[in-house]
Amino acid sequence: GKKEEKKAAKAVAPPIKIGVAGAHSGDLASYGIPTVKATELVVKKKNAAGGINGRQIEVLVQDDACKPEFATNAATKLIDDGANVVIGHICSGATKAALSIYKDGKIVTMSPSATNPPLTQSGDYPNFFRTIASDDAQARMEVDFALNTLKLKKIAIIHDKGDYGKGLAEFAREFLGQEKGAEVVLFEGVTPGGLDYSAIVKKIQENGADGVIFGGYHPEASKIVTAMKKKDINIPFISDDGVKDETFIKVAGEYAEGVYATGPKDTSKNPLTIQAIEEHKKAYNEDPGAFFLNAYSAALALVNAIEKSGSTDYDKIVAALRTEPVDTPLGSIKFDAKGDAIGVGFSVYQVQNGAYVEVQ
Amino acid sequence: MMERLLDVKSLTMDFGGLRAVDQVNLDVCQGEIVALIGPNGAGKTTFFNCITGIYAPSDGEISVIPPGKKPIRINGFKPHKITQAGMARTFQNIRLFPNMTVLENVMLGRHCRTTSKILGAILRGSHTRREEEETVDFSYHLLEKMGLEKYANEFAKNLPYGAQRRLEIARAMATEPFLLLLDEPAAGMNPQETKELDDLITKIKNEEGISILLIEHDMKLVMNISDRIFVMEYGREIAKGTPLEIRENPKVIEAYLGEEVHA
Amino acid sequence: MLKVNNIQTYYGNIQALKGITLDIGEGEIITLIGANGAGKTTTLMSICGVVPPKQGEIFFRGTPIHNMTTEKIVALGICQVPEGRHIFPGLTVKENLEMGAYLRTDHHGIKTDLEYVLDLFPILAQRRHQQGGTLSGGEQQMLAISRALMAKPRLLLLDEPSLGLAPLIIQQIFEIIRKINSEQKTTIFLVEQNANLALKVAHRGYVMENGTITLADSAANLLDNEDVKKAYLGL
Amino acid sequence: MHIFEEIKKSTITAVWFVFLTFPIMVIRVNTIHKTIEWRWDNMIMVAVGSFALSFVWRYFMEHRQAPKPEAMGRGVPWIQNARQAIKHPVFFYSAIALLTVFAVIFPFIFSRYQVNIMTTALIYVMLGLGLNIVVGLAGLLDLGYVAFYAVGAYSYALLHLHYGLNFWICLPLGAGLAALFGIILGFPVLRLRGDYLAIVTLGFGEIIRLVLENWNEFSKGPSGIAEIPRPPIPGVELSLSESSVFLYFLVIILTLFTVFVVNRLRNSRIGRAWIALREDEIACQAMGVNKTATKLTAFALGATWAGMAGVIFAAKTTFINPASFTFLESAIILSIVVLGGMGSIVGVIASALILILLPEYLRAFSEYRMLLFGAVLVIMMVFRPQGLVSTVRQTYQFKGLKKDKEVG
């Protein structure tokens, strides 16, 4: 009797729905798909352990191809389908387009990868959170590192024309302009997906740069680094989170040696990280892709907030996100009033002997 | 002396090294049917293309003189300007608008004689409506004259060959030319149909007052209807005159006619 | 040689041939005359498999060809000079002629034949390296006929070969027809508007009206036939 | 015997596809980890799938409306039997009435998501009809149509950002600016033929996008422009869902306006000149049509509609960045026109609804969505090569010069 009742109650309790939105098709799919996988891993584990407060979790996946118009459709669709919280979107542009809809629907949204500063800093989107540092924070760190540690004087800033890479590059230029003792000798964008970057590399050399700051993702970075090394241009190459990715090292191989990249504090020894990557390997038989840990952390943070607040109420979740720290692969994090993660320390890494090593 | 309508002086056309038309002089007067004949590749079609603006001639002077108006030098004019000036043509290889109806083909000929613009087309004011009605009216009557009215709403491409030829003539006439250029109108017609064409062309001349310049290989037709004949060979003019004169001209017989017609 | 047995051919839903029966003996010149739109071109296209008949049979030297693809039919030795010339506009005159000999492998023979046709039409020899598409109408017609001659077919189908040609050349074309028929024993099936000339050169003739054959007789008899005279000879 | 033949054919197909998909479907290498995975189950799936599908494919191939063999020189007559039925007034008007009622109550019976995607689809109807003028009527293959769409969207965004102009002013302004761009592009390129024109327009589309991406000072670059206001009603505050309903009706009205205009243009002096130019440029000029001017009007008019759609698009998403204006977008709009049946209004509307709503409804298949979309494009083209609706030209009757219109 009693047992059955309990079962029934469990079955009746409606599931908690987590929406996952991002690019799952098109050229940027590789940045969106890992997020889906991360969320699914977290949710599977949680469900196996009995769900959140006895409620199972359901994942709703929506593709936006990183396009604003699809993003708004995906957002309305998620709201229609009853999503309680959303992980996404992947690109800053799509995120911006979708946010006002989530805001209107009172849905907490947490992006693992949208780095555009105004998303949090403008204060327009109180429902927005992210587990990645904003462009300006990373740019600040890169610039400081370039000036203070590497003592560079003439810096070439290269970007991939995307909202992430270019945004970051713009900040780097701004910060360098404020500092004395260094100048930006080159500020240019390369065509993403280009077949050959030897011309821009040659130009870097031509302008006498003694260091490069690159804003963008690893495919372009590895092509540029390779071209530089092949032309014997051995100047420091500093990049961002989009490059601090195992794939970069594998693709660029020996040419990756010596490249700097900023990223969340060394998490590779964090047991949660090791565990998350193991889970991924087991489930998908391959290494996780870009922003996987950020997404994994976002999922953990949201699950935690719902669990701690004991409800799916918007205000309660927001409060819990701000007050309840949660252990994630990125460290123990909670969120500040604007929505940026506190506790995600950032450091500078360098590729040494085929692995990223924290240098600062 | 009849009024001149078309006056071509030493027209020359080169294609790379090939001189297709070489210093040809030709004129057409009011109320005349003039024929242009000559062996294959003599440059007749090229001559037409030059005076209708499809090719820009290498050298020479082309003027048209609309009846009662001043001469217009049309060298280098775009084709539509020339048509507007009053000279319309047909093509050796039929060039209709295959996926438009027969009536619409003719209505297109009215394009340069009508004026309604985009806004008119959208708002369809009284002017546009009237103009449209007139266009339909005019075109339909033209089809009747050419004996094509039963095909009015057929697609042009589905017409029998002879009807297509006549439709091309009708379309050209819709532009209200004073001079009509016909390039081998009888090609592909059997003797019976050629006879009908003969009557039609004469009718156009007499009833519509349109003068005609035609290229044709059917000597029966040419000799029957033309007032004057120009003969070309290798781009040059080798003879001109009345049908009788041409028929007897040994140069023409040797180059073009052969013995049969003579006999 | 060729037996056409009650074929019916459609364009979409429109029936162009309503049961055509013909036969052509080895070494004959047969002509098919009829008004515009009677279905002459369609008959030729059906024989070549371009517009395959929906019903009926066609045999070429005993082989059924009504279900074959065009290139297989052509390989059996049937060749057509189509209505509208269909010169390959971007190929030079010489290349056009070589395409005519596409299925032949005797290089030597091709070469002599090339010389032969260029001899027949000196203007083509002059234009040898000009692109086919820029030739004058009559030149194209000559090229189309020459191209067919290059194939050395057993059966030559000619669709209005005199179209657009100067009187002198027309005479020459008909001479050639007679010549290849008598010298090379090529069988010829001739569709012509110029019925007068056609009937003079042919052995037998068919008259076609609205997709059916209305008359079949020897050429001489047809020339004398009053109806034919009135309808097709313009007398 | 017959069945045996069929099975043999399908077996061959299956074997071929197993061979074809072997490296991609069965083996998966990861050069990062130097692992190789063999997925034999996929092979079985391919074998079974292609075996079964080949039956379906052949069945439909045999039953599809065989492309009419076109004999040399002349075309095929158009047979339109079904059209007669549709033309019947009772049927026609009741269908119209039903549609109207449906359109009006639509936002009130369906969710906001449905309303939103319907709005998007209608925007594409406008785009399709606009491009239809250029491609379908005038026969100019434009692969960079999205450029004008971008011009419209950015006009609104930037004019609002810098000058605070509101939606209602920007709507005509955006359309006008796009038309201007159409003319600017048109002048140099209109003498190009066919596919050369296509690639230049493609290039033009890319240039516009690249400029928007690179010229931060002007367009805010890749990070885009946010907070673009939705269309306001003066004096009324709209909630988000109210304003999406309002937008929906606005787009319905504009779509009707588009249909009206395109229909009128098509059966006018200008429309005939466009079609004639498409059919035979040389003959058309020789009949007294000014080629340049006529083509330019087609280009400019087509662009106008793209511009208008762009303004609405910006107002709908409230955020725009250059990522929305890629070549793929042009390709999809072109697909709408071709799939609809070139020059046909009803066809374009139908195919816009299909092609835009389809990926949305395919969301249920998540990752297979785009795969299916690609396949659907191919299949629809293969089975309806002439488009959903083939155009019929207007016919006229002459008894008392009364016109009998027929709209395709």
Place this chain on the structure above:
Amino acid sequence: MTSSFFAEKEIYNGLLLSRTIILQELINFLMDYFLELLLGGLTKGSIYALIALGYTMVYGIIELINFAHGEIYMIGAFTALIAASILNMLGLGQITILILASILAIIYSSAYGFTMEKIAYKPLRHSPRLSPLISAIGMSIFFQNYVLLAQTSDFLPFPSLLPEFEFLQPYRHIIRSPEIFILFTTVVVMVLLTVLIKFTKVGKAMRATAQDRKMAMLVGVDVNKIISMTFVIGSSTAAIGGVLIASFIGQINFYIGFIAGIKAFTAAVLGGIGSIPGAVVGSLILGCTESFATGYVLSDYEDVFAFGLLVLILIFRPAGILGKSSSEKV
């Protein structure tokens, strides 16, 4: 920090010498820059060319802008990667792997090209001209997502299969053997294709088919076979491109075909679509334009320059650089 070999250093040294030498050095230096940009441009151009050749062939015969051609190239690269990985495990030598992987890539790309033609284009032979274009766009989307789903969305490193020649080592900052290899292959493929099309019987049949399909049938050409063959040849060049380019760049994913395809198509049109040498010339010009635009102006706008050049050239030569403007006889 290893400081680079700075060009300035040379100039600085020059200061110690006479002014004329400075000038000389400066000129050398500028020439050096120019030369390197040029070589970079040529390399990039020949990369485009390998894909553009297939585009042009297919266009030449059925007047279809085969948007899925880039995807065939991508599939070629993936096949080569898969083959190379397996062969590598078997412990074969680099050259052997290169050859075997290329052969497999060619076989599979051709098979895909062949099948694609049969499914998506052949049923559309008698359709309006734009229908196959849409079908091609559909194919392109399909193939991208097919590889995305069956393989991965990530970039995968591609082993560098191309041999390094010892004797080029001293000049390696200017040009390296992979680049020479690519340039060389492009030229060889171009010459072979030109000979095939211009001078062989098959080539003539291809051109005839392109110009008048029905007439080609009437002179005995098996049109279906010729078209299939064109697709097979075009796809093979794409596969060769796939192997060479991927091992030059070092990474591939499912999207590389689309980007390269658009550029290659542009190049083919620039050179005069349908013309084999045109495709190569157009590609080289495009590659150099991009290189110089980056080197001397601004790389942000390199594509703007590329397309701008396209527009300019087409305005003055409406049928591309080597394309024959087929003046229609009226």
